[in-house]
Amino acid sequence: AQSVTQLGSHVSVSEGALVLLRCNYSSSVPPYLFWYVQYPNQGLQLLLKYTSAATLVKGINGFEAEFKKSETSFHLTKPSAHMSDAAEYFCAGTNPGGTSYGKLTFGQGTILTVHP
């Protein structure tokens, strides 16, 4: 992906509420897309990935994301937030094939806060 944009640097939800983290991409070809989570003082952990198979992708910890080519989006959702979901989330993309393949372009990150 030439660019990846995450809308909203901070998102706050109540425990049990829907989580929606937005990610849009810009790419000349359908990209591979990833969502990573970073817990405090830790590295990044892969939540889920889209690699041109099913457009609805299920990941770990109850998260899922849907690739929508018409909207150039790959939003991350979870039906019911848990306190342990509080973390920073990164969307990233790469273009399969070509000289840039293998390099990930990251969005700016979204910090998710979950209130009791």
Place this chain on the structure above:
Amino acid sequence: DADVTQTPRNRITKTGKRIMLECSQTKGHDRMYWYRQDPGLGLRLIYYSFDVKDINKGEISDGYSVSRQAQAKFSLSLESAIPNQTALYFCATSLSGGTNEQFFGPGTRLTVL
């Protein structure tokens, strides 16, 4: 467990000092990467290496250099550290021929005074 490790985990240094950050992996991956993370900017690629003899600059390579000593080791050097290199640095690995899912180390927090 196969893993990506980084040393040191924390480092405080002074302006002008040379510093090296090290990354090792036991995943058997051929590709390795160095990123820096700054608040609000996400992760930005500094250098990447697709195999031992292949080193490439990323989007913010100025002021940094790297060495790929072996398939499993990739080190990042700051020849003369400056305060705006204060950041969290991550090493990552991936396997060629796949989906380029990258696996990250725990990070090194570097402070340049």
